[in-house]
Amino acid sequence: xxxxxxxxxxxxxxxxxxxxxxxxxxxxxxxxxxxxxxxxxxxxxx
Amino acid sequence: xxxxxxxxxxxxxxxxxxxxxxxxxxxxxxxxxxxxxxxxxxxxxxxxxxxxxxxxxxxxxxxxxxxxxxxxxxxxxxxxxxxxxxxxxxxxxxxxxxxxxxxxxxxxxxxxxxxxxxxxxxxxxxxxxxxxxxxxxxxxxxxxxxxxxxxxxxxxxxxxxxxxxxxxxxxxxxxxxxxxxxxxxxxxxxxxxxxxxxxxxxxxxxxxxxxxxxxxxxxxxxxxxxxxxxxxxxxxxxxxxxxxxxxxxxxxxxxxxxxxxxxxxxxxxxxxxxxxxxxxxxxxxxxxxxxxxxxxxxxxxxxxxxxxxxxxxxxxxxxxxxxxxxxxxxxxxxxxxxxxxxxxxxxxxxxxxxxxxxxxxxxxxxxxxxxxxxxxxxxxxxxxxxxxxxxxxxxxxxxxxxxxxxxxxxxxxxxxxxxxxxxxxxxxxxxxxxxxxxxxxxxxxxxxxxxxxxxxxxxxxxxxxxxxxxxxxxxxxxxxxxxxxxxxxxxxxxxxxxxxxxxxxxxxxxxxxxxxxxxxxxxxxxxxxxxxxxxxxxxxxxxxxxxxxxxxxxxxxxxxxxxxxxxxxxxxxxxxxxxxxxxxxxxxxxxxxxxxxxxxxxxxxxxxxxxxxxxxxxxxxxxxxxxxxxxxxxxxxxxxxxxxxxxxxxxxxxxxxxxxxxxxxxxxxxxxxxxxxxxxxxxxxxxxxxxxxxxxxxxxxxxxxxxxxxxxxxxxxxxxxxxxxxxxxxxxxxxxxxxxxxxxxxxxxxxxxxxxxxxxxxxxxxxxxxxxxxxxxxxxxxxxxxxxxxxxxxxxxxxxxxxxxxxxxxxxxxxxxxxxxxxxxxxxxxxxxxxxxxxxxxxxx
Numbered sequence: 001x002x003x004x005x006x007x008x009x010x011x012x013x014x015x016x017x018x019x020x021x022x023x024x025x026x027x028x029x030x031x032x033x034x035x036x037x038x039x040x041x042x043x044x045x046x
Numbered sequence: 047x048x049x050x051x052x053x054x055x056x057x058x059x060x061x062x063x064x065x066x067x068x069x070x071x072x073x074x075x076x077x078x079x080x081x082x083x084x085x086x087x088x089x090x091x092x093x094x095x096x097x098x099x100x101x102x103x104x105x106x107x108x109x110x111x112x113x114x115x116x117x118x119x120x121x122x123x124x125x126x127x128x129x130x131x132x133x134x135x136x137x138x139x140x141x142x143x144x145x146x147x148x149x150x151x152x153x154x155x156x157x158x159x160x161x162x163x164x165x166x167x168x169x170x171x172x173x174x175x176x177x178x179x180x181x182x183x184x185x186x187x188x189x190x191x192x193x194x195x196x197x198x199x200x201x202x203x204x205x206x207x208x209x210x211x212x213x214x215x216x217x218x219x220x221x222x223x224x225x226x227x228x229x230x231x232x233x234x235x236x237x238x239x240x241x242x243x244x245x246x247x248x249x250x251x252x253x254x255x256x257x258x259x260x261x262x263x264x265x266x267x268x269x270x271x272x273x274x275x276x277x278x279x280x281x282x283x284x285x286x287x288x289x290x291x292x293x294x295x296x297x298x299x300x301x302x303x304x305x306x307x308x309x310x311x312x313x314x315x316x317x318x319x320x321x322x323x324x325x326x327x328x329x330x331x332x333x334x335x336x337x338x339x340x341x342x343x344x345x346x347x348x349x350x351x352x353x354x355x356x357x358x359x360x361x362x363x364x365x366x367x368x369x370x371x372x373x374x375x376x377x378x379x380x381x382x383x384x385x386x387x388x389x390x391x392x393x394x395x396x397x398x399x400x401x402x403x404x405x406x407x408x409x410x411x412x413x414x415x416x417x418x419x420x421x422x423x424x425x426x427x428x429x430x431x432x433x434x435x436x437x438x439x440x441x442x443x444x445x446x447x448x449x450x451x452x453x454x455x456x457x458x459x460x461x462x463x464x465x466x467x468x469x470x471x472x473x474x475x476x477x478x479x480x481x482x483x484x485x486x487x488x489x490x491x492x493x494x495x496x497x498x499x500x501x502x503x504x505x506x507x508x509x510x511x512x513x514x515x516x517x518x519x520x521x522x523x524x525x526x527x528x529x530x531x532x533x534x535x536x537x538x539x540x541x542x543x544x545x546x547x548x549x550x551x552x553x554x555x556x557x558x559x560x561x562x563x564x565x566x567x568x569x570x571x572x573x574x575x576x577x578x579x580x581x582x583x584x585x586x587x588x589x590x591x592x593x594x595x596x597x598x599x600x601x602x603x604x605x606x607x608x609x610x611x612x613x614x615x616x617x618x619x620x621x622x623x624x625x626x627x628x629x630x631x632x633x634x635x636x637x638x639x640x641x642x643x644x645x646x647x648x649x650x651x652x653x654x655x656x657x658x659x660x661x662x663x664x665x666x667x668x669x670x671x672x673x674x675x676x677x678x679x680x681x682x683x684x685x686x687x688x689x690x691x692x693x694x695x696x697x698x699x700x701x702x703x704x705x706x707x708x709x710x711x712x713x714x715x716x717x718x719x720x721x722x723x724x725x726x727x728x729x730x731x732x733x734x735x736x737x738x739x740x741x742x743x744x745x746x747x748x749x750x751x752x753x754x755x756x757x758x759x760x761x762x763x764x765x766x767x768x769x770x771x772x773x774x775x776x777x778x779x780x781x782x783x784x785x786x787x788x789x790x791x792x793x794x795x796x797x798x799x800x801x802x803x804x805x806x807x808x809x810x811x812x813x814x815x816x817x818x819x820x821x822x823x824x825x826x827x828x829x830x831x832x833x834x835x836x837x838x839x840x841x842x843x844x845x846x847x848x849x850x851x852x853x854x855x856x857x858x859x860x861x862x863x864x865x866x867x868x869x870x871x872x873x874x875x876x877x878x879x880x881x882x883x884x885x886x887x888x889x890x891x
Binding site for chain 1: 511512513514516699702703706757850854
């Protein structure tokens with residue numbers, strides 16, 4: 001297999017991993033910033 | 047008579063504020079208390095709302111709300127000479143020295159200080175807290191600007207002396223009453239477990255009387271306070287005088303003059319903060335209460351009858367709720383007497399005897415109503431606080447009515463003019479979009495040429511293969527096609543910053559309130575809507591300043607129709623390709639259509655699901671200020687950074703994926719057939735060189751069409767084509783719209799990958815894309831992108847699915863995914879319907 005194909009496949013795998021990671025973060029966001037001060041503007045969800 | 051009956055220019059004295067609930071409380075806290083003088087400045091277009099001046103600041107009220115305020119015209123009052131009141135001697139008043147106004151010199155500070163101090167910035171909106179925050183921390187340490195423009199706290203750090211100071215920039219608030227979410231947030235923050243060591247209260251010195259209302263409330267909490275007398279330069283220019291050391295002694299709050307815009311005075315301010323903190327640590331008797339050992343709170347005297355009720359409640363609170371601290375017990379009692387429902391609910395939730403305390407409060411309120419002949423306790427308590435402030439200022443402050451003919455008044459006369467207000471607003475909006483298009487075209491060409499050069503260079507450096515195709519046709523064509531629009535976006539942000547920083551944004555909200563109100567929105571909704579032109583996500587966050595939950599959710603749901611800067615590249619590309627001469631006008635029309643759809647949608651939502659709950663429009667109109675180049679550049683740089691970051695993440699990812707879907711599966715047989723045909727053409731001796739080139743180009747084009755239609759993306763596009771065919775869109779447009787779900791710029795990068803990925807590099811990326819879009823033909827030979835289809839496509843991009851980030855913001859801010867899903871379904875259906883109507887009606891004309 002052409003070396004360029006191998007790199008393209010690796011980039012493809014990295015892209016898929018990135019999409020999965022982004023979707024994961026979409027539904028399970030990080031709150032390590034500890035921004036919630038309890039103002040209830042979020043409807044008490046945080 | 048009532049306030050709405052006064053004529054423009056007329057002055058009156060407040061007698062009583064009618065009405066109930068939160069509106070009344072807010073009006074009282076904004077200074078509409080018994081005995082204060084109010085002037086009518088101007089009416090908005092459509093004669094509503096009205097611009098008033100009270101306590102030396104400007105505020106707008108709707109006519110219906112002004113009807114609730116009883117006044118007595120000044121002309122009807124016999125003014126008693128006030129020569130018995132001792133005026134401050136002007137020549138004895140202090141003036142801050144140059145030394146006391148010096149900024150912080152970062153070179154003087156040590157790098158790893160050992161001590162820690164947490165300082166919260168508290169103050170009225172627009173008093174300069176964020177300027178102070180940026181000046182103090184921006185040049186030194188990383189500023190954690192967590193999502194939200196005005197609502198969530200921001201944290202920054204500064205090394206000063208032996209201390210590493212954590213600065214917490216809290217949202218602006220007029221009082222600590224639970225009127226809007228951010229006021230509840232501030233109060234909970236100042237009294238909660240994470241409470242700061244010291245509160246740094248930033249005061250707008252030009253508007254001292256109202257600003258001190260919040261100061262008094264913070265001081266009543268018993269937390270240590272240091273005040274920054276900000277905008278001292280503007281104050282001095284007005285030739286007003288303040289004996290601030292004396293005011294400081296009277297209120298028990300150290301006060302330091304500052305000019306936060308330039309950082310002057312911050313050295314003295316932080317020195318004072320540390321001095322106060324060390325005083326507390328060393329149990330300085332001057333600062334601490336001798337019995338409790340805690341900071342001496344400020345005790346406003348609310349009058350004999352109310353004080354009696356407070357004392358009764360304090361006793362009961364200490365006895366039944368086991369709250370030993372008199373300060374805390376008095377604070378709770380005062381809040382209960384003010385009918386603070388938030389505190390009442392907290393007591394009911396936390397303590398078994400909470401209900402008993404509430405019933406005791408109700409009894410006291412009833413008793414007071416009888417004793418005071420029906421006078422309202424809340425009003426009396428607000429009066430008492432303002433009386434306390436007025437007393438302190440009478441001894442220390444000399445006001446001059448220099449604002450009568452100020453520049454602000456002159457500008458306001460025109461920009462909020464009854465007939466010229468709207469045309470000026472529309473002209474400024476048009477100017478913004480025209481400049482975005484025309485001025486942005488020059489730097490855009492430079493970046494475009496650089497992208498072209500990069501593509502050509504990579505092509506010559508790499509051998510043929512899929513990686514080269516990925517880099518040239520996927521990444522450079524996709525990302526490069528979007529990055530060229532960076533200058534246009536910066537120009538748009540420049541204008542938005544100018545509107546925000548000069549104070550024009552508040553005027554836009556003022557003149558639009560009547561229209562917004564009729565359409566079911568609040569005047570304050572207009573500011574997030576304008577912010578939505580930049581980015582919908584912070585605009586959704588900014589809806590938190592709207593007090594009514596219903597208005598807030600309506601604003602969030604219609605916000606995606608405000609065309610954000612991510613959609614701008616799509617318009618610039620298509621308007622430039624299809625409406626060359628009138629591109630600026632088309633751009634302006636799209637934004638106006640977006641606003642129109644937002645307003646109509648708001649009206650529909652208000653009439654159906656969100657009936658009732660109308661919140662009054664009380665909005666401060668700040669004086670015009672010259673924006674600093676630093677603030678504007680900072681704003682533009684932040685946006686540029688975000689845009690470039692998006693290029694390196696979402697757009698890059700999408701471009702690679704779109705390229706991959708369009709590149710595979712490889713059509714080996716068709717490629718071999720094409721190459722054989724090209725060989726036949728080249729060997730044909732009867733053809734001229736020109737004819738050969740044409741034939742070869744035609745064969746390549748046919749192969750590309752065949753390949754794209756049979757690629758994965760082509761198959762996906764073909765499957766969605768029946769849905770979008772009635773709109774005049776072909777499968778390529780369908781694919782670009784699908785890819786735009788991640789971020790709207792991806793629509794352009796997808797068009798770039800689909801239309802230009804054929805190795806032809808005779809033009810720069812955007813020129814080539816524009817040419818291809820204009821020349822693209824359907825199978826029957828008719829053009830794909832007619833101006834009508836192009837306009838419908840731009841409308842579809844304007845209206846359909848807001849990006850993923852906006853949907854998440856809507857879901858989080860509304861507290862329910864329901865509204866996020868509703869936004870997706872509503873916007874996509876509406877986009878389809880409008881694009882259908884445009885195409886079907888337009889093609890029959």
